[in-house]
Amino acid sequence: MTSFYGHDKPREVFCQSFAKDKLHHAWILAGDKGLGKAAFAQQAAHFLLNSHNRPTVFCDVQDDETGHLLAAGSHPDFRLLRRGPKSDKEEKRARDNGLDSLEEHDLARNIKVDQIRALQPLFQNQASISEYRVVVIDAADDLERGGANAILKNLEEPPKKTIFFLISHMPDRLLPTIRSRCQMLRFDPLADDEMRILLKKASPNLNDAEIETLVVAGEGSPGRALQYSEVGLAELESMAREIIKTGDRDNRLKSELARKLSLKAATPRYRAFLERTPSLIAEHIKSAGLPRSLETIDKWREANDLATAAIPKALDNQAVVFRLGGLMGDLASTGQVK
Known part of the structure; x- marks a missing residue:
């Protein structure tokens, strides 16, 4: 699971909604690339899928059954939708080495409607081992038109105890009907001090000069800064x-x-x-x-x-x-x- 840091306001809004039993069924996580939206979605998913243990806050340390299942991609109540391989050749590489082993040009241009349709069996029964079912779409901007319309039907008639997280780098380009059925959580660039703390935590071998260079280059985006570091x-x-x-x-x-x-x-x-x-x-x-x-x-x-x-x-x-x-x-x- 990816470490999450900063963005106290979005986390507070989400946790308060949960605590008050007013949790919205769909959330748009909006902001520039690399700010930590996917990491937020991962930890929110762990939080919800572990909710029978009554957690009160997000937790970076997830050495439990839920965390292990999510890390292995085998939790029965969780689905992550991303662009898939663009051809059979890349499909084989993804099976052998994981989807993250593919470069940008190895991926399909869109999240296909068939990927959305493949979610439907998840909704036909109650959650298997958790109180909730969680679907993360990373990124909703990549949905092809048919896929956007298909997910809209689920948002209009949400399955019980199912929470959707739609990661979006350009929320204004999403269908207005999708936006209207979701609660928006906006993610702003991190402050320089937050960037320094995160970079030191993520890459302890960096010296001070390298960290300062990455703070400037990252422009408040820890994902961009860590990519540059790598x-x-x-x-x-x-x-x-x-x-x-x-x-x-x-x-x-x-x-x-x-x-x-x-x-x-x-x-x-x-x-x-x-x-x-x-x-x-x-x-x-x-x-x-x-x-x-x-x-x-x-x-x-x-x-x-x-x-x-x-x-x-x-x-x-x-x-x-x-x-x-x-x-x-x-x-x-x-x-x-x-």
Whole structure:
């Protein structure tokens, strides 16, 4: 089970609803990616599936039968719906190594209507070993139209003692009829101090400098920060900041970055670098007080467009990284870098 930290208000709202016996049957967990919505749903599920023991708070330590069954994916009263493998080849890999072993491009574009229909046997009988049944959809934004309409029928006529958690990064794009039948819990970015505590807890081997880099890069999202930590973003960001500071006129750092990120094994680091670079440029323009002229805005826009298009268009890794390095180096040419 994933550790959960922060977001006291959503947790308080949910636990008070439970304590007052006014628990809504469907909840939208809304907020940016990486804030901890899935971890909240996991721990809320454990809380409910263990409710016969009368818990009063969420608990990170879940060394009990419910926790073991959830971790093994075998709890009879729990279902987790996510995008599945896109082909038979990926299906086999998922069976052998688990769904989490697949990359983003290995997954289907949507949660299919057949996945929603497969839930129906769960609702035809009472819960097997728990007081509740729990369904988590991660993310509801990924439901295909037919799937959205199918889950809507369950929300309109909710099965008894069944709680739905719909994780959503873009709740405004959900069907209005789905939103109207759910209670919204909004998740905001964590404060810097909360990020530091979580990062130290999750990755105790990080030094203070690495933690500070990840706090800034994570922008209040522990999931994003931990992803960056796993791929060693701190080293890449240090090189990028040096390019911004010096301009890297001899192209040494740009070439080194391009070399490091061109190998197939470096794909996760490459993706993280693409995601981070436009934000890094924007942060520098703001913090250094650079004039927001069309020229500087255009550099950010080009970096953002290039980073966004690189994966879908299968652009050459080295060329992309070198060009992004050039855009960062151009910031030093203003003569106003602090």
